[in-house]
Amino acid sequence: MSIPHPTRREAPGHSVERYRVLFDLIPTAVYSIDASGVIRDFNRVAAELWGREPRSGDTDEQFCGAFRLYRRDGTYMPHEQCPMAQVVKGEIPEARDAEVLIERPDGSRIAVIVNIRPLRDPDGEVVGAINCFYDITDRFRMEQERQQHAEALAAVQRRKDEFLAMLGHELRNPLAPIANAVELLRVRPNEAPLQERACEIIDRQIKQLTRLVNDLLDVSRLNTGRVHLQLENVTVNDVVQSALAAARHFIDRRRHTLSVSLPLQPIWLKADSTRLVQIVVNLLDNAAKYTQDGGDISLTVEQLGTDCVLRVRDTGIGIAPQLLPRVFDVFTQEDRSLDRPQGGLGIGLALVKRLVEMHQGRAEAHSTLGQGSEFVVTLPVSNIVGQPLQSVPSEDPEAAKRSLRVLVADDNVDAVESLAMLLKGLGHDVRKAYDGANSLVAALDYDPDVMLLDIGLPGLDGYEVATQIRAQSARRNLVLIALTAYDQETARQRSFAAGFNHHLTKPADFKELEQILARV
Secondary structure (H helix, E strand, C coil): CCCCCCCHHCCHHHHHHHHHHHHHHHCCEEEEEEEECCCEEEEEHHHHHHCCCCCCCCEEHHHHHEEEEEECCCCCHHHHHHHHHHHHHCCCCEEEEEEEEEEECCCCEEEEEEEEEECCCCCEEEEEEEEEEEECHHHHHHHHHHHHHHHHHHHHHHHHHHHHHHHHHHHHHHHHHHEEEEEEEEHHCCCCCHHHHHHHHHHHHHHHHHHHHHHHHHHHHHHHHCCCCCCCEEEEEHHHHHHHHHHHHHHHHHCCCEECCCCCCCCCCEEEEHHHHHHHHHHHHHHHHHHCCCCCCEEEEECCEEEEEEEEEEEECCCCCCCCHHHHCCEEEEECCCCCCCCCCCCCCHHHHHHHHHHHCCEEEEEEECCCCEEEEEECCCCCCCCCCCCCCCCCHHHHCCCCCEEECCCCCHHHHHHHHHHHHHHCEEECCCCCHHHHHEEEECCCEEEEEECCCCCCCCHHHHHHHHHHHHCCCCCEEEEEEEEEHHHHHHHHHHCCCCCECCCCHHHHHHHHHHCC
């Protein structure tokens, strides 16, 4: 299995034989070359990995040149750049655990790990090199498959995120004119109880659909680390009051009795107020959903040491023991029957847990099947003491009556028409545009006080329109409001960078829009 060394017949027979047996029994492939590159020795494993044996006098370049060598990343490796040649030429001192892909003459490929050391004479001159290498083809293929699988999963995740973002955008666009239409019906005197009842139903379903869209997109953003907290000093009482206002309609709808216990002294947190409200609303929504009509729900808040502990208890159906450990997993629901009496997407509690953990807190669930559930959120208390509550400035009643010139620009005709009617009902003068170029022309001709501008306009998008308007010194006092279905943080940042004063997500709360107009 090897080429006889020229001096082998002169060596003691037994020593040479022992060396040859040991050399061939080594499970690692080994071969050596002299300073001129001639292959001097090789063992059985080396020949098996090569797929053939060198001929007498073959140099490493002649023999290995018949193979094509590649680096780990798949790029071609000329023979003069291979580790063996570099060690013999003194370009590198040695090679340790270098990966090389070998394409054999039959076209098959193997991956090997090579370890190469130079052979030196008594004067320290390099007279050759020895290479120990072993096959890692199976491991290499598994690593490649894992990498390809990871890349495929990342691509799927990316496409899913893009789809969810587009889904949210497309769902919000029709919600906006529907919400506007409800407001239009409300500002007119109700001619019959039926009309009032219809408005309540539509409004309630709009809010529910909006929450579902927001939760669905938030799960995707949390999974990809694209949710960033806007931390500020907030009191738990304020958070709870905001959450109760948002959750009251679905609690009342099922005729639940809600009891609330809040501390007399404010508990301050360093937190994102909007996200804390979302946490409490989702807990109350979950309690209402899984509690039979007419049940009891309680919300209590207390400070224990340096922790704020918020508990939501209900007298509902409870959670099965096998489901309890997974209750905070995304898309987990108690009931999977076709009638789906509770509804929902199974993402509310997953959002609760992740948002709580982002606030350096923890969320727990306790339940006995058939005896209700308790969800406990623990958050660290802020170290500020006695900070006065910020008072909300009262609105100027005269400001709300002032007539403004308002330009509404959106490619959704229903959204423009319905919003224009609402604004005219408030006494404002309104102009309309349906694309970017016309909205820019209208802004120049009409000289509005306020522009309500969609981002996804055809032609010039909302960002470009805003940028061009802000470039004109005569119109820098114009109040620009982005009214858009894009609610990603990047979209908000781009809005403010382009010169928008406000960024409202469709369907916008019309009362919030009224408050903005009152301050203009």
